[in-house]
Amino acid sequence: MRAAFRRVEAIARKELIHIRRDPRMLITVLVMPVAQLLLFAYAISFDVSDVPTVLLDADMTAASREYLASYEQSDFFDVVGRVDSPAEIDDVFDRSEARIAVWVAPGFARALERGEDGKVSVLIDGSEPNSAQLGQTYALALNQQLDREIAVEWVRAKGQDPEAMGGIGANVRTWYNPERRSADFLVPGLMVVIIMIVTIQQTAVTLVKERDQGTFEQVVVSPIRRSELMVGKVLPWMAIAFVDIIAITLIAITLFGIPLRGDVFTLGVGALFFVLGCLSIGLMISARASSAEVANLTGLMVGFLPGFMLSGFAFPLNSIPRFLQVISYLFPGRYMVTITRSVFLKGASIDVLWPQVAALALYATVGLALATVLYARRAR
Amino acid sequence: MPHPEENAASVATTPATQPEQHRPPAVEAAGLTHVFGSDVYAVDDVGLLVEQGEVFGLVGPDGAGKSTLIRMLATVLAPTSGDAYVMGHSVRGEARRIKPLIGYMSQQFSLYPDLTVRENLQFFADLRGVRRSEVDARIARLLEFSDLTGFSDRQAQYLSGGMKQKLALSVTLLHEPQILFLDEPTTGVDPVSRREFWRIIATLHRQGITVFVATPYMDEAERCTTVAFMDSGAILFADSPAGLKRRVPDTLFEIESSDERAAQRAAGALPGVTNAALFGDLVRVLVSEDGPQEHELRRAVSSAGVHVRDVHAGRIDMEATFAYLAERARAEAVSAKPDPDEEPDPAVETGGDT
Numbered sequence: 001m002r003a004a005f006r007r008v009e010a011i012a013r014k015e016l017i018h019i020r021r022d023p024r025m026l027i028t029v030l031v032m033p034v035a036q037l038l039l040f041a042y043a044i045s046f047d048v049s050d051v052p053t054v055l056l057d058a059d060m061t062a063a064s065r066e067y068l069a070s071y072e073q074s075d076f077f078d079v080v081g082r083v084d085s086p087a088e089i090d091d092v093f094d095r096s097e098a099r100i101a102v103w104v105a106p107g108f109a110r111a112l113e114r115g116e117d118g119k120v121s122v123l124i125d126g127s128e129p130n131s132a133q134l135g136q137t138y139a140l141a142l143n144q145q146l147d148r149e150i151a152v153e154w155v156r157a158k159g160q161d162p163e164a165m166g167g168i169g170a171n172v173r174t175w176y177n178p179e180r181r182s183a184d185f186l187v188p189g190l191m192v193v194i195i196m197i198v199t200i201q202q203t204a205v206t207l208v209k210e211r212d213q214g215t216f217e218q219v220v221v222s223p224i225r226r227s228e229l230m231v232g233k234v235l236p237w238m239a240i241a242f243v244d245i246i247a248i249t250l251i252a253i254t255l256f257g258i259p260l261r262g263d264v265f266t267l268g269v270g271a272l273f274f275v276l277g278c279l280s281i282g283l284m285i286s287a288r289a290s291s292a293e294v295a296n297l298t299g300l301m302v303g304f305l306p307g308f309m310l311s312g313f314a315f316p317l318n319s320i321p322r323f324l325q326v327i328s329y330l331f332p333g334r335y336m337v338t339i340t341r342s343v344f345l346k347g348a349s350i351d352v353l354w355p356q357v358a359a360l361a362l363y364a365t366v367g368l369a370l371a372t373v374l375y376a377r378r379a380r
Numbered sequence: 381m382p383h384p385e386e387n388a389a390s391v392a393t394t395p396a397t398q399p400e401q402h403r404p405p406a407v408e409a410a411g412l413t414h415v416f417g418s419d420v421y422a423v424d425d426v427g428l429l430v431e432q433g434e435v436f437g438l439v440g441p442d443g444a445g446k447s448t449l450i451r452m453l454a455t456v457l458a459p460t461s462g463d464a465y466v467m468g469h470s471v472r473g474e475a476r477r478i479k480p481l482i483g484y485m486s487q488q489f490s491l492y493p494d495l496t497v498r499e500n501l502q503f504f505a506d507l508r509g510v511r512r513s514e515v516d517a518r519i520a521r522l523l524e525f526s527d528l529t530g531f532s533d534r535q536a537q538y539l540s541g542g543m544k545q546k547l548a549l550s551v552t553l554l555h556e557p558q559i560l561f562l563d564e565p566t567t568g569v570d571p572v573s574r575r576e577f578w579r580i581i582a583t584l585h586r587q588g589i590t591v592f593v594a595t596p597y598m599d600e601a602e603r604c605t606t607v608a609f610m611d612s613g614a615i616l617f618a619d620s621p622a623g624l625k626r627r628v629p630d631t632l633f634e635i636e637s638s639d640e641r642a643a644q645r646a647a648g649a650l651p652g653v654t655n656a657a658l659f660g661d662l663v664r665v666l667v668s669e670d671g672p673q674e675h676e677l678r679r680a681v682s683s684a685g686v687h688v689r690d691v692h693a694g695r696i697d698m699e700a701t702f703a704y705l706a707e708r709a710r711a712e713a714v715s716a717k718p719d720p721d722e723e724p725d726p727a728v729e730t731g732g733d734t
Binding site: 003006007009010011013014017018021022213214215216217218219220221222223224 | 451454455456476479480482483484486488489490491492493494495499502503504506507508509535551
């Protein structure tokens with residue numbers, strides 16, 4: 001038994017030397033995750049801002065100027081210019097110079113004066129359906145808000161009671177609005193995806209590399225067992241994954257202001273089994289891949305796609321096709337996303353999250369056993 | 381779980397201390413076969429007997445199956461059929477008992493390029509279960525032995541070819557094995573380092589270690605106690621170098637001429653010439669008993685328009701021996717079962733032929 005521990009320790013220590021001596025690997029496993037977090041957190045944010053916008057003022061009154069000026073003050077709209085005719089809107093859309101055009105129709109001021117709704121058209125370039133839809137919702141919400149403000153000011157200027165006007169209640173959904181909310185939703189899930197990518201991809205390469213280098217044969221003629229080799233390979237990556245998790249958690253709390261409402265213990269136990277599960281996927285790939293390139297690509301695919309699509313990180317799992325929902329159970333991401341979100345945001349702990357933790361524990365056990373078997377068979 | 385070497389106090393003398401009569405053969409194989417895919421017989425029904433203490437040389441062209449055979453004996457690759465016993469243990473069922481007794485050096489450099497010399501040794505010492513209290517002393521001794529002491533903190537990837545091979549050999553010696561399996565250990569190594577490597581093998585041989593070595597070099601075959609020639613997955617013949625040479629009834633002539641290629645063609649076309657091969661600027665001609673004599677060779681080559689400077693009898697060495705024996709084995713194989721597309725030429729391996 002002591003000899004077995006020593007062999008596991010020797011493998012683990014050797015792996016750490018590899019990582020330490022390879023600057024690219026160090027960057028990949030320690031810098032990249034943080035960079036990915038920052039990149040994704042900002043890039044995939046559901047908050048839309050700085051949408052290039054042109055303005056068309058066909059009314060040319062103090063009221064219309066005031067109305068359009070408030071677009072320029074908004075973070076959402078980035079006013080890139082003014083146009084003089086509807087035809088020009090087409091041009092700027094064609095040239096992709098703007099994606100939204102705000103067109104104040106003639107008679108805007110008079111309508112407001114009469115207490116009616118001012119006619120404003122918000123044109124949206126629909127060629128990018130996703131952002132167009134977001135843009136539309138946002139613009140509507142914002143328009144309503146602005147409308148009300150204008151109405152309110154108008155009414156005030158007339159010396160009437162704003163409440164008596166009934167007003168147009170701005171009903172902006174929080175989902176799309178404050179930047180903070182979106183990060184709250186994203187970052188805990190993102191953490192799962194990032195860890196999944198890093199761990200799966202790196203371990204996917206490790207066994208193949210031994211085979212390519214020919215070092216595998218030298219290891220095989222020693223008395224080491226496959227299971228010992230597996231454990232020795234997994235340990236350093238566990239450590240690195242936890243460094244990443246801690247770093248991401250700290251960044252999430254300090255930089256993104258994500259609350260950590262639940263207990264760290266649940267998060268830790270969940271993460272332990274989750275990382276083991278991911279590592280076992282990597283080892284399975286490594287056991288079967290024919291070359292380091294194949295392993296690397298497969299690792300990336302298996303880490304990335306299910307991480308993004310099937311973890312519930314970006315899309316609610318009940319909105320994806322039924323058979324994909326079934327497949328999502330085969331990847332550890334979905335369990336962990338539930339755990340991180342619940343722990344971070346809802347303050348949940350193991351008493352509610354035990355099914356997810358148990359699923360991950362089972363996953364890790366079966367995964368590692370399967371990887372060992374696959375590896376043994378391949379080597380023979 | 382303790383390994384035998386953990387209890388061995390002496391250094392690399394274990395085999396010699398065993399009683400002579402109960403020693404199992406170092407290697408004993410019967411019907412050993414490995415098939416890649418469904419029909420590539422890399423090793424085909426090989427039988428082998430290697431006694432302990434031998435330096436057993438396995439020679440043959442690339443693709444003959446040498447590596448596959450060694451890998452099966454080193455328990456890295458499972459046989460498709462047949463079995464082999466290494467120090468009395470089956471490679472099929474008792475691999476774990478064999479591993480502590482053997483050292484294996486694969487053809488490809490098999491150490492970690494980014495680990496230093498010492499880290500590589502330390503790693504494999506841990507893996508092999510070398511007693512902790514002995515590790516440092518043993519590493520120091522092996523570094524000394526292989527002349528690598530000054531390079532112990534250098535990463536393996538920055539060593540020269542010869543030093544890499546010595547390091548790889550040192551790694552295989554860490555746990556004081558009784559048999560070493562070396563797969564073309566000196567391929568791609570400069571001649572000086574090759575000689576040094578064989579000096580180390582000779583030392584190990586004196587210590588009683590069995591060495592099983594595959595090599596493409598005929599001069600290295602000469603240093604073995606037994607040489608086996610392998611071709612197309614089968615061992616064609618095996619004997620001591622002297623025994624093999626005695627099997628050659630032919631006479632060897634060496635022709636010095638103005639155009640060695642033309643001379644080779646002319647001599648090779650003569651009836652009774654078994655083999656005509658280039659050897660530097662010489663043509664070495666193996667002539668059977670009823671073949672041409674010295675003056676007949678001279679005349680034949682001259683009449684091909686080549687100026688002959690000298691024809692003299694040469695010493696039959698391993699190179700010539702293999703040329704002859706391979707030729708004969710091939711002739712026998714052709715008469716037994718015609719096989720037109722397999723024409724491995726052992727002379728190519730010696731670096732002497734066209």
